Amino acid sequence: MVETTRRQAIEDAASSLFHEHGYSGTSVRDIARAVDIQGASLYAHVTSKEAVLQAIVDRAATRFEVAADAAEAAAANERPGDPVHAMAALVRAHVHVVADDVGDAGVFVHEWRSLGPEARDAILARRDAYEARFRHLIEEGIAVGAFGLVDPALAATVILTALNGIPTWYDPDGRLTADRIADHLVGLVGRMLACETL
Amino acid sequence: MVETTRRQAIEDAASSLFHEHGYSGTSVRDIARAVDIQGASLYAHVTSKEAVLQAIVDRAATRFEVAADAAEAAAANERPGDPVHAMAALVRAHVHVVADDVGDAGVFVHEWRSLGPEARDAILARRDAYEARFRHLIEEGIAVGAFGLVDPALAATVILTALNGIPTWYDPDGRLTADRIADHLVGLVGRMLACETL
DNA sequence: CCTACCGATCGGTAGG
DNA sequence: CCTACCGATCGGTAGG
Numbered sequence: 001m002v003e004t005t006r007r008q009a010i011e012d013a014a015s016s017l018f019h020e021h022g023y024s025g026t027s028v029r030d031i032a033r034a035v036d037i038q039g040a041s042l043y044a045h046v047t048s049k050e051a052v053l054q055a056i057v058d059r060a061a062t063r064f065e066v067a068a069d070a071a072e073a074a075a076a077n078e079r080p081g082d083p084v085h086a087m088a089a090l091v092r093a094h095v096h097v098v099a100d101d102v103g104d105a106g107v108f109v110h111e112w113r114s115l116g117p118e119a120r121d122a123i124l125a126r127r128d129a130y131e132a133r134f135r136h137l138i139e140e141g142i143a144v145g146a147f148g149l150v151d152p153a154l155a156a157t158v159i160l161t162a163l164n165g166i167p168t169w170y171d172p173d174g175r176l177t178a179d180r181i182a183d184h185l186v187g188l189v190g191r192m193l194a195c196e197t198l
Numbered sequence: 199m200v201e202t203t204r205r206q207a208i209e210d211a212a213s214s215l216f217h218e219h220g221y222s223g224t225s226v227r228d229i230a231r232a233v234d235i236q237g238a239s240l241y242a243h244v245t246s247k248e249a250v251l252q253a254i255v256d257r258a259a260t261r262f263e264v265a266a267d268a269a270e271a272a273a274a275n276e277r278p279g280d281p282v283h284a285m286a287a288l289v290r291a292h293v294h295v296v297a298d299d300v301g302d303a304g305v306f307v308h309e310w311r312s313l314g315p316e317a318r319d320a321i322l323a324r325r326d327a328y329e330a331r332f333r334h335l336i337e338e339g340i341a342v343g344a345f346g347l348v349d350p351a352l353a354a355t356v357i358l359t360a361l362n363g364i365p366t367w368y369d370p371d372g373r374l375t376a377d378r379i380a381d382h383l384v385g386l387v388g389r390m391l392a393c394e395t396l
Numbered sequence: 397c398c399t400a401c402c403g404a405t406c407g408g409t410a411g412g
Numbered sequence: 413c414c415t416a417c418c419g420a421t422c423g424g425t426a427g428g
Contacts, residue, residue, distance in 0.1 A: 024222035025312070028407060040408075041413045049407065110308070114223070148389070154374065154382050161363030162356050169355055176352065184352050191346070192390040226423060238424075239397045247423065 007045050009035050011059075014052045015103035019167065023053055023107075023114040053111060054119050060101070060108035061126045067093040068133055083141035087193065088186045090133060091163070095185055098166045099178030106167035131160050138193060147193040159189055205243050207233050209257075212250045213301035217365065221251055221305075221312035251309060252317050258299070258306035259324045265291040266331055281339035282388065288331060289361065289387050290380045296364045297376030304365035329358050336391060345391040357387055 013034035017026040028049050029039035046052050071093035075086040098105040112123045135156035141147035163185070170181070211232035215224040226247050227237035244250050269291035273284040296303040310321045333354035339345035361383070368379070 021311075022220050022222055024220055027405075029405085038414060040415080040417095043408065044413060113219075150386065151374075151382055154379070155386060157367055158360050158363075158383065158386055161367065162360040165356075165359030165363060169359065176349075181352070184349055185356065188348065188353060188356055188390050191392055191394070192386050194389055194392075196389070225421075227421085236398060238399080238401095241424065242397060 006035070010042065010045055011052060011055050012103075015056050015101070015107055018053065018056065018111050019103040019106035023049075023111045050114070050116060050119075053107070054115060056104055056107050057112050057115065057119075057123055060104040061123060061130075063097050063101070063104070064094065064108070064130055065126070067097045068130065072133070081144070082146070083137050083144065084146050084190065084193075087134075087137050087141070088190060090137065091159075091186050091189050092182045094163050095166065095182040096178055098163070099170060099172070099181070102167045102170055102172070109164045109167060131156055134159055141193060145195060148195045150193060155193065159192070162189075204233070208240065208243055209250060209253050210301075213254050213299070213305055216251065216254065216309050217301040217304035221247075221309045248312070248314060248317075251305070252313060254302055254305050255310050255313065255317075255321055258302040259321060259328075261295050261299070261302070262292065262306070262328055263324070265295045266328065270331070279342070280344070281335050281342065282344050282391075285332070285335050285339070285391065286384045286388060288335065289357075289384050292361050293364065293380040293383055294376055296361070297368060297370070297379070300365045300368055300370070307362045307365060329354055332357055339391065343393060346393045348391060353391065357390070360387075 010031060014026070014031045017030055017034060021030075027039075028042055031049075031052070032039040032042045068090055071089040072086060075082070075089040079085040112120060112127075115123065135152050138147060138150065138152040138155050142149060142152065166181075170178075172178075176184070208229060212224070212229045215228055215232060219228075225237075226240050229247075229250070230237040230240045266288055269287040270284060273280070273287040277283040310318060310325075313321065333350050336345060336348065336350040336353050340347060340350065364379075368376075370376075374382070
């Protein structure tokens with residue numbers, strides 16, 4: 001990671017610390033040590049510990065949204081009205097966002113609970129909208145007979161939960177590359193939703 | 199929950215607090231307040247905060263193991279050599295253990311990282327053994343042609359990750375009962391692993 | 397199970 | 413970005 005600003009370096013360090021030890025399990029001095037400054041000096045760059053968390057969660061949410069927008073647009077262009085193809089693109093995009101920054105993804109998934117009420121509500125709304133992409137695609141797929149008769153809301157939650165778990169086990173140096181993981185997940189999710197009379 | 203001992207009441211209170219706010223985000227005084235005693239009085243019943251976490255994680259692990267043992271034994275008895283049936287039983291058992299105590303399940307899934315090195319290693323071994331049940335069943339199902347050609351390790355991780363996410367969204371007063379959720383998950387997981395030429 | 401208390405650490409501020 | 417420092421809270425102990 002090439003940091004352009006000190007502020008970004010702090011957020012990057014905090015991201016992996018929050019991911020590894022949780023927000024409550026990380027002190028501002030832990031973050032400061034990771035960027036080689038004194039604990040109190042952190043406040044020359046950030047206003048509070050919670051503001052750092054909010055910045056991380058915000059940028060992570062934006063990355064997921066941007067990637068999903070691009071994936072859905074590309075899928076609609078390549079194969080209009082094909083929810084199977086669109087779902088595959090969405091899953092693939094998600095896997096790559098996670099793999100690009102496991103810390104951010106993990107914090108986005110687990111640590112938003114530590115935000116204050118307003119910030120938490122805002123991020124929950126974005127999470128809901130993101131999950132709705134999956135649900136709507138499933139509903140569309142059922143309507144056109146491409147998917148079997150699953151409960152769309154439950155299926156969307158299960159798929160997203162499986163995707164959200166990736167930061168807890170993904171290893172950049174592991175057996176499978178992000179691309180291969182995406183391939184497998186596209187297959188697993190595809191079959192999970194498949195119309196049984198295929 | 200009917201508590202037989204004060205110790206159990208403390209663990210139950212700690213379980214839901216750890217689940218809601220995390221281990222680091224919960225103070226011993228938070229736990230004490232939940233059982234209406236002074237913070238320091240907690241130490242008349244437990245030796246340390248970490249010992250409470252360990253007790254919760256231990257009992258949760260045992261519940262998952264006992265339920266999986268029973269499910270696999272019953273499945274082997276009902277339909278010997280049928281990995282599809284065995285997988286369904288395993289998934290169903292898991293869902294019910296989670297639904298029976300969402301707090302314990304959530305702590306088991308997320309908070310074991312806060313344990314000391316020895317306890318953490320011990321619980322990791324039990325988690326690995328539990329995941330291996332799923333992996334072995336998938337390998338068996340592929341061998342007998344009941345499942346498609348998925349990557350067994352990856353599929354087991356994805357399934358378990360989806361199951362592990364249940365404590366984060368399950369609501370006892372929600373739209374779906376634990377039984378219905380189990381039905382749906384059995385179907386989703388079954389299709390996910392299905393031999394494509396069914 | 398309580399009161400009283402311990403040293404350590406917490407997030408954050410003042411003033412340079 | 414540093415030193416010096418703040419009040420609050422942390423997990424835990426002593427002694428009853």
